[in-house]
Amino acid sequence: MAPAEDTPPVPLGPVPTAFLEHLRVERRLAERTRTMYGGALRRLQASMAEQALAFDQVRPHHVRRWAAQLHGQGLGSRSIAIHLAAWRGLYRWLGRGGRVTSNPVDGLRPPKGQRPLPKALPIDQAVALADHHDEAGANDPLLEARDHALTELLYGCGLRSAELLGLDLLPGGPGGGWIDLDSGDAEVLGKGSKRRVVPVGSAALVALRAWLALRPNLARADEPALFVSRRGTRLTDSQLRRRLAARAVQAGLSSHVHPHMLRHSYASHLLQSSGDLRAVQELLGHAQISTTQVYTRLDHQHLAKIYDAAHPRARRKT
Structure with a gap:
């Protein structure tokens, strides 16, 4: 099998390519998911080629x-799970x-691993990012207005990148x-x-209006997308990630910010304020309550920090 950290040089054959097109058109999978599946299918294809196996000969x-x-080769359980999901989907x-x-x-099934906590911004940093305005005028006013609206919707609605x-x-x-x-x-x-x-x-x-x-002034006349790029066509996932990361730097945030971090922040901050797990599950669109429950662990960490900082019995002797 080709090394996990290197993309095999062999291009995707017609079968995996047709499967990825099926995922794009019929399943409407997000671009980022299709990219990860593409890498997994390249490794499957390379492994089959090493043993001269056709798809119907794999056992x-x-x-x-x-x-x-x-x-x-060092891949974690989550990465292996993505590979198996791509391979399983292809065979189905x-x-x-x-x-x-x-x-x-x-x-x-992939090997079990500890489920990492989602990375969420502190409330003050999330608000600072959402409130950020390009007062220096370094950005194009059109893109500045677009990026402000994007940020407000990501943090204010908890949308996934593909949904936005x-x-x-x-x-x-x-x-x-x-x-x-x-x-x-928003539907x-x-x-x-x-x-x-x-x-x-x-x-x-307000930002959206x-x-x-x-x-x-930016979009093509026949472009149906709400958010468009400089070329006037629908914004892509990679463009969104680059713009949000740059905006976070401009807002003075030290951590790397990606779209899903704002979704995590939305969920965590909403749960801290309301404590209503079922409502947060509904807003996030989680099929299982267990998926939403991970944010209760973040909430517990938040409470633990308050306790450590404020309670006279919290400080332990060194």
Whole structure:
């Protein structure tokens, strides 16, 4: 098997390429997820090539050995889980098309690892980032208005990157989501093509209206996307990440900020204030309450810090 840290030089063949296109068009998987799946499929393809195996010749013992090799090369349980999910999905797709008779990845689980806590910004830093304005005038005013609205929606609504980038100006567009300014609600298309409605805060609505007033100066006339790039077409995930990271630096934040960190911050801060786990689950669009419960651990850390700083019995003798 090719080293896990190096992308195999062999390009994707027609079968994995067609599967990724299926994930894009029919499953509407996010660009970042498709990129990770593409890397996993390249490793599968390279491993098959080493043993001169066709897709219908791969057996469970092959997959177990390849997964063990990934573990031996230092990949964590989460990375291995992504590889197995990509391989399993590919074989399910091949099975539906009658190209294989069994799925060699079924029943195979990644090694268990400690689930890391999601990284959330402290409240003051999240608010500083959302409130940041380019007073020095270093940025293009059009992009500044757009980036301000993006940041407000990420932190104020807890949207995933794909949900944010899938917002259109009007309902029924190709992105699958839109914002009703009159009602103050965002209808988004989440994981598994599940729709949910999220309330949009007043600060985000103000920023959004400011962007909409300037958007015609940047967007192409026939572009349905709410957020567009310099070229006037729908903003991509990589463009969003770069702009948000740069904005965080301008706002004086020391940590690297990515879109999902603002979603974590939204969930953590909402839970700290309300304590309503079920409501936070609904707002985030989590299918399982266990996924949301991870934020209670963040909340406990927050309370523990307050205790350590304030309670006279908290300080331990050294």
